[in-house]
Amino acid sequence: MSKLEPVSGVLKLAPYKQGQSQIDGVSNPIKLSSNESSHGPSPRALEAYQDAAATLNRYPDGSQYELRHAIAEVHNLDADKIICGNGSDELIQLMVRTYVRPGDQALLSENGFIMSNIHCVAQGAELVIAPEKDYRVDVDALLERVTEKTRFCTIANPNNPTGTFISGSELRRLHAGLPESCLLLIDDAYAEYVWDESYEDGSSLVEEFENVVMTRTFSKIYGLPSLRIGWAYCPESVVRSAGRIRTPFNTNGPALAAAKAAIKDVEFTARIKDHNKVSLIHIREAVGAMGIEIIPSQTNFYLMKFPESQGKSGSDAAAFLQSRGIIPRPAGGSDQYLRISVGLDQENQAVLSALADYMRA
């Protein structure tokens, strides 16, 4: 019997369950379970990745200079306020490890992205979860739960698995109601997909306040999840503090090179954004017409609620889709829901015809 004992927060956690990636007996399933980009990365990112093979014997640039400056140039930001990470997951963890103490309260939204919960529990914090309204982050519900122990608050904007977002003014109202000693982490993993004009990413709040961090990722619209690369935009004091525990080579050379090329290929990104929007509008109409509720999404995925009154459920729909070689993701906390990524036209069409057949069956 091992005498090793993990810290108490770790013992409270169940292992993370990754989205399914295979179906027994199906050689090339349509994988729409992890909000990946079926388009893949920009050809320029692939080329940069391949070129990076020539320097695998060298440590990567621990200062992440070139990628930070490429991000800053494209987004008109300050490169000194950017930290890159091994996926945005690592940056969320880095912020929690830097700012959350055992016994602190972490304020989260009901359908928020699960990794923040995991890192906060591991750190010994107490989770305070605010309910959502109409599948949307409810700023009032969050603010009602603020106490003197609230040291961390995070929302994903847009959110996963709902796909909904809150406007720039709601985001500012949330920030204004939090104590200055509370870090607000705005997880903008899907920001590149949003077309609604009331949306604001977290960067201007970071410029204005000392207690706001925005995280972004190359895993979604840039099509590079396997390389594990994301970035955070932070006040300088946060860069200094989190920098003390960031491991020096947390981002690898091929990832830094590919991400730099990807972010500079703005035309490629704009094409993916347009295709996603057009696809989503079409999917929303088609799915709605089948009698399935579809939550309005501004991301590369959509959450559906199947009508219980007609004997339909998310798990039955998932089994039906799998019988057609399509992998969706159970989500939304009950058996009525299913989440599916937006894919290529032929993939979306396969989903729509399978859903129509399931609803008729």
Ligand SMILES: Cc1ncc(COP(=O)(O)O)c(C=O)c1O
């Ligand atoms: C809301 C949200 N935040 C963060 C992430 C993590 O992304 P990364 O691959 O950058 O770690 C995901 C991944 O699905 C996500 O949905």
